[in-house]
Structure formats: C-alpha cells, structure tokens
Amino acid sequence: MSADAAPENAMPGIEEGSTNVYADLGFADTDEMLIKAQFASKIAEIIKRRRLTQTAAAKLIGLPPPKLSGLLRGQFRGMSDAKMLACLTRLGRDMRIVVGPARRRTGAGRIEVLSG
16 A cells, blocks of 8 residues: 555545644634633533533523533634633633743744643
C-alpha cells in the first residue's frame, strides 16, 4: 500500500480530522469556538455530576434557563469567554490563568483548557 492510500479498514469518504472540529469544518474564529465548547462541556459535566436541574443550575449561575439550555446544546456563539468563566466559578470551580512564553517559536501563542 502506498503512503497516500487509506488503511484497509478505513471507511470511504471519511477523513481523519485535526484536534479542532471547527477548523475542520471551515468556521471562523475556530480557536475561540473550541475553547467555548470546552467551557460548555465542563459546565455540563459539573451540572450533571451535581445532579442539578437546568432550572436550578440556571438560577445558580445567573443565566436565564433558555440561555443555559442553548449553551448545553452547543449554542454559545453570543456568550463571552468571561461569562462562561463566571458560570464555572459560580459552579464552585477555581480558574487559573497562566501567561507564559509560547512553547514553540512559531509566533503566536496558544490557549488551552485544562481540568484539574
């Protein structure tokens, strides 16, 4: 098999993507969208772990229930990073922002969301 050929067990028409699905799909602001998706995922995880209803969670984090419902379904384009961070702190999470030199000498740095 040549280097360009797909493995025998690969499905036709399916390509391996990068680590950012938004970039793979051609969206604008892909890094921001990925970070917001990670924040939304963490918010959903905490709500589920604490067995909160959406109504109780919305009251706790200070969002109208329809806005929280949209966020949990991945509709977070109109929500700022700061608002999402505030939601996480209201859910009892500490936030730590570390500014340091870029790991690679490629110019721009990067942002990543880590769970502790």
